[in-house]
Amino acid sequence: MPAGESGTTYSHNLHNAPETRHFDHPxxxxxxxxxxxxxxxxxxxxxxxxxxxxxxxxSVSSGTAQWMVVGCILAIGVVMTAIGGALFFTIGVNSGVVLVFSFMFKGGKRYMNR
Incomplete structure (x- = not known):
């Protein structure tokens, strides 16, 4: 049983309801x-x-810059989900969070020192 789950309950009604998962710490x-x-x-x-x-x-208009922001946010969402899932699966969640935050702070420090 995965960590954080107390078990799986099954519905025995005639409509074949999907299983319900209960977490220990919602x-x-x-x-x-x-x-x-x-x-x-x-x-x-x-x-x-x-x-x-x-x-x-x-050298673009405000509308084009707004679409650039939307594209950037969408790309970040897709890439971070894929890479984060693979990273956390291979090295574990705790190590992955520490690694991600260290990269984030290092990048922020480099940006602030420009």
Whole structure:
């Protein structure tokens, strides 16, 4: 049985209802979802704050810069999901989180020192 699950219950009605999973700590699952939603909004907000700089750097209109932000956010969502899943599956969740945060802080420090 995977960690964090207390077991699987099955419905024995005539409609063949799907199985229901019960977690030992649903508040921890919700906390993870809340943190992920917050970081997603933070990323999107920081990209929107950078719109004037993007417009100047690439010499594009505001509409084009907004579409660039949308494309970037979508690409980040797809790539991070795929890479994060593979990374956490191979080296474990705890080591993966430490590695991801260390890369994030190193990149932020490099950006701030420009």
């Amino acid at each position: 508040h921890k699952v919700m906390l993870g979802l809340y943190i992920g939603a917050f970081l997603g909004m933070l990323s999107e907000t920081s990209m929107n704050i950078a719109l004037p700089d993007l417009m100047d750097e690439f």
